Amino acid sequence: xxxxxxxxxxxPQRFLLGPGPSNVDPRVLRAxxxxxxxxxxxxxxxxxxxxxxxxxxxFKTENEWTFALSGTGTSGMEAAMANLIEPxxxxxxxxxxxxxxxxAEIASRLGAQVDRIECPLxxxxxxETIEAALEKKNYKIFALIHAETSTGAEQLNIKQISEVVxxxxxxxVLDTVTSLAGIPVEVDEWVIDIAYSASQKSISAPSGLAPIxxxxxxxxxIENRTSPVSSFYLDLKGYxxxxxxxxxxxxxxSASQHYALFTALNIIAEEGLQARFNRHMENAQLLWEGxxxxxxxxxxxxxxxxxxxxxxxxxxxxxxxxxxNELLSEFNIEIAAGFGDLKEKVWRIGLMGYSSSKENIALLxxxxxxxxxx
Amino acid sequence: xxxxxxxxxxxPQRFLLGPGPSNVDPRVLRAxxxxxxxxxxxxxxxxxxxxxxxxxxxFKTENEWTFALSGTGTSGMEAAMANLIEPxxxxxxxxxxxxxxxxAEIASRLGAQVDRIECPLxxxxxxETIEAALEKKNYKIFALIHAETSTGAEQLNIKQISEVVxxxxxxxVLDTVTSLAGIPVEVDEWVIDIAYSASQKSISAPSGLAPIxxxxxxxxxIENRTSPVSSFYLDLKGYxxxxxxxxxxxxxxSASQHYALFTALNIIAEEGLQARFNRHMENAQLLWEGxxxxxxxxxxxxxxxxxxxxxxxxxxxxxxxxxxNELLSEFNIEIAAGFGDLKEKVWRIGLMGYSSSKENIALLxxxxxxxxxx
Numbered sequence: 001x002x003x004x005x006x007x008x009x010x011x012p013q014r015f016l017l018g019p020g021p022s023n024v025d026p027r028v029l030r031a032x033x034x035x036x037x038x039x040x041x042x043x044x045x046x047x048x049x050x051x052x053x054x055x056x057x058x059f060k061t062e063n064e065w066t067f068a069l070s071g072t073g074t075s076g077m078e079a080a081m082a083n084l085i086e087p088x089x090x091x092x093x094x095x096x097x098x099x100x101x102x103x104a105e106i107a108s109r110l111g112a113q114v115d116r117i118e119c120p121l122x123x124x125x126x127x128e129t130i131e132a133a134l135e136k137k138n139y140k141i142f143a144l145i146h147a148e149t150s151t152g153a154e155q156l157n158i159k160q161i162s163e164v165v166x167x168x169x170x171x172x173v174l175d176t177v178t179s180l181a182g183i184p185v186e187v188d189e190w191v192i193d194i195a196y197s198a199s200q201k202s203i204s205a206p207s208g209l210a211p212i213x214x215x216x217x218x219x220x221x222i223e224n225r226t227s228p229v230s231s232f233y234l235d236l237k238g239y240x241x242x243x244x245x246x247x248x249x250x251x252x253x254s255a256s257q258h259y260a261l262f263t264a265l266n267i268i269a270e271e272g273l274q275a276r277f278n279r280h281m282e283n284a285q286l287l288w289e290g291x292x293x294x295x296x297x298x299x300x301x302x303x304x305x306x307x308x309x310x311x312x313x314x315x316x317x318x319x320x321x322x323x324x325n326e327l328l329s330e331f332n333i334e335i336a337a338g339f340g341d342l343k344e345k346v347w348r349i350g351l352m353g354y355s356s357s358k359e360n361i362a363l364l365x366x367x368x369x370x371x372x373x374x
Numbered sequence: 375x376x377x378x379x380x381x382x383x384x385x386p387q388r389f390l391l392g393p394g395p396s397n398v399d400p401r402v403l404r405a406x407x408x409x410x411x412x413x414x415x416x417x418x419x420x421x422x423x424x425x426x427x428x429x430x431x432x433f434k435t436e437n438e439w440t441f442a443l444s445g446t447g448t449s450g451m452e453a454a455m456a457n458l459i460e461p462x463x464x465x466x467x468x469x470x471x472x473x474x475x476x477x478a479e480i481a482s483r484l485g486a487q488v489d490r491i492e493c494p495l496x497x498x499x500x501x502e503t504i505e506a507a508l509e510k511k512n513y514k515i516f517a518l519i520h521a522e523t524s525t526g527a528e529q530l531n532i533k534q535i536s537e538v539v540x541x542x543x544x545x546x547v548l549d550t551v552t553s554l555a556g557i558p559v560e561v562d563e564w565v566i567d568i569a570y571s572a573s574q575k576s577i578s579a580p581s582g583l584a585p586i587x588x589x590x591x592x593x594x595x596i597e598n599r600t601s602p603v604s605s606f607y608l609d610l611k612g613y614x615x616x617x618x619x620x621x622x623x624x625x626x627x628s629a630s631q632h633y634a635l636f637t638a639l640n641i642i643a644e645e646g647l648q649a650r651f652n653r654h655m656e657n658a659q660l661l662w663e664g665x666x667x668x669x670x671x672x673x674x675x676x677x678x679x680x681x682x683x684x685x686x687x688x689x690x691x692x693x694x695x696x697x698x699n700e701l702l703s704e705f706n707i708e709i710a711a712g713f714g715d716l717k718e719k720v721w722r723i724g725l726m727g728y729s730s731s732k733e734n735i736a737l738l739x740x741x742x743x744x745x746x747x748x
Binding site: 010027032036037229232253262 | 382383385386388398401410417602604608630636702
């Protein structure tokens with residue numbers, strides 16, 4: 001017995017201007033209306049293969065091991081660490097926000113000896129600071145967040161940092177969860193050993209898939225581990241067998257999720273990466289100008305301010321959470337609170353992928369202006 | 375620039391009669407057309423809460439810790455093991471097919487001392503065999519597959535096995551990936567400590583979410599571990615914080631996936647669990663009769679034959695893979711090959727959730743009949 005009146009799913013239509021997920025193009029939703037095929041159906045195998053090419057285009061890499069893991073961005077972070085780390089390995093993590101701290105926690109849970117270098121929330125690291133830390137021990141892995149979603153800071157000088165990391169014979173893991181498809185990421189040019197991302201930020205697909213790419217050097221280390229990867233689910237050799245020519249069963253990937261990711265990646269290819277980066281930057285500048293006019297100037301200095309995620313300073317005497325709740329309940333606009341020490345001081349405003357549009361910015365600034373004047 | 379002609383996603387319309395995924399109800403696809411909201415949007419929090427109630431109905435449990443993990447069924451398996459196992463714990467796994475072996479591999483990778491009891495493919499365990507194995511050591515965990523998807527055998531006497539397991543003070547982990555929502559699962563009545571499943575089998579949602587439920591006893595053990603869970607991504611305490619009243623950030627769940635799961639769970643509630651079990655059994659009997667008439671009698675004895683997954687014997691002189699490929703290419707019907715030693719001997723035919731219908735069975739039998747006569 002089906003109901004004539006199917007109440008069903010009927011969510012509010014939100015403007016997603018927080019740290020992710022971003023809004024998805026209607027074409028992505030239309031892709032989701034297609035019935036799933038089997039996870040090893042010849043049709044889906046073609047999609048996996050084309051996704052690999054599109055992800056290589058995004059990461060700017062020729063790495064053979066380039067997949068989308070069946071999990072969120074955090075599964076990508078954990079996969080990078082779990083596949084490289086063997087018990088008691090020395091790992092150095094640079095922390096300038098929440099996600100750097102998460103990287104360190106994940107590495108530590110996996111049995112690594114973790115050292116942390118930290119800088120204040122909103123700052124970025126100098127090449128010299130990182131070199132001074134690398135000098136102290138024989139680290140196997142150095143990991144860093146490219147775009148710290150908790151503060152809105154872009155770590156600069158990745159190529160120079162990479163040169164230092166490799167001079168000290170460490171592997172370089174770069175978190176590109178928020179940066180990929182929003183600002184330039186150059187995996188091969190920067191000599192990154194593992195980079196991972198998430199489907200729901202600048203790529204603008206629903207969450208649930210984690211793009212990841214592995215250099216031949218890191219692949220070789222993973223293939224020659226002395227202990228098995230503690231996680232079967234996130235074992236990259238399992239993925240290589242599943243996505244490779246032999247298509248060995250590893251888990252049951254979701255056709256629906258891949259319909260969505262494939263479509264989102266094609267939309268990116270149509271726009272062109274450079275045009276997409278330009279759009280993100282031009283729109284960010286509009287946002288920054290408008291925020292400054294409202295007395296909510298960006299918190300991060302312009303030199304390393306992320307176009308995809310802006311921390312806007314909350315004016316004195318304003319309760320940031322009240323405003324945030326009103327934006328959601330009155331205007332259907334989602335923005336986020338600050339993290340940690342910044343919780344009462346900033347809002348986090350994302351302009352990622354499909355969400356980065358002039359009309360969204362005009363709406364947000366108008367709504368925020370009204371609410372601040374109350 | 376968008377294309378006027380959007381080639382996009384246009385998959386073949388398959389009849390999914392393999393071991394999963396199953397077909398989804400069109401209402402599930404319609405749910406997916408809704409734009410994702412943020413992962414902690416008040417609307418989605420209501421969906422999480424209602425899903426918890428619906429999953430408790432499915433698992434027949436009052437367990438507080440009842441969630442849908444953001445990963446496939448394998449992530450549920452790994453979460454069960456990773457949250458209970460501490461290094462060098464003694465674990466006993468019963469293996470009568472591929473998925474029991476996977477459980478043992480996962481437990482072993484997590485640092486447990488794993489003992490295996492095995493029986494031939496297609497057999498099930500007696501309570502006595504399991505008791506004899508439990509006697510030998512002080513096991514912390516005993517794990518078992520309820521419905522072995524690789525053979526089509528249903529492990530009987532779960533309640534009696536559970537009594538023995540708890541008499542020996544072990545925790546009882548039950549894999550219900552293929553059974554949940556297809557045949558009775560009674561988590562509280564059977565005194566199961568952790569049961570987990572997958573969204574794409576008898577539940578008939580797209581894959582990518584893993585329902586899981588944890589007894590208060592297992593919850594207490596997890597909350598009082600001496601070492602942290604090696605996987606941050608699958609840490610059930612993280613899930614409890616994320617799904618609980620405080621809604622602490624843990625990862626970015628997919629609104630789209632939850633729209634689909636929520637809809638599939640509501641469809642199950644409308645049908646009623648007992649009616650659903652009856653439908654699965656009645657349709658399975660139709661299939662078995664038809665297969666027998668075609669000379670492809672079921673491999674598993676009727677006493678413990680799964681209605682949701684049938685292994686059908688391949689007639690002599692027939693190449694099972696040719697027939698399987700023809701079913702797919704000529705009739706858009708997906709069935710699967712056998713596993714391991716059964717690879718050349720059986721086909722695996724799933725009748726799960728939305729795929730379990732009289733018309734699908736009539737079509738499959740007609741198509742198979744035509745191909746066998748060639």
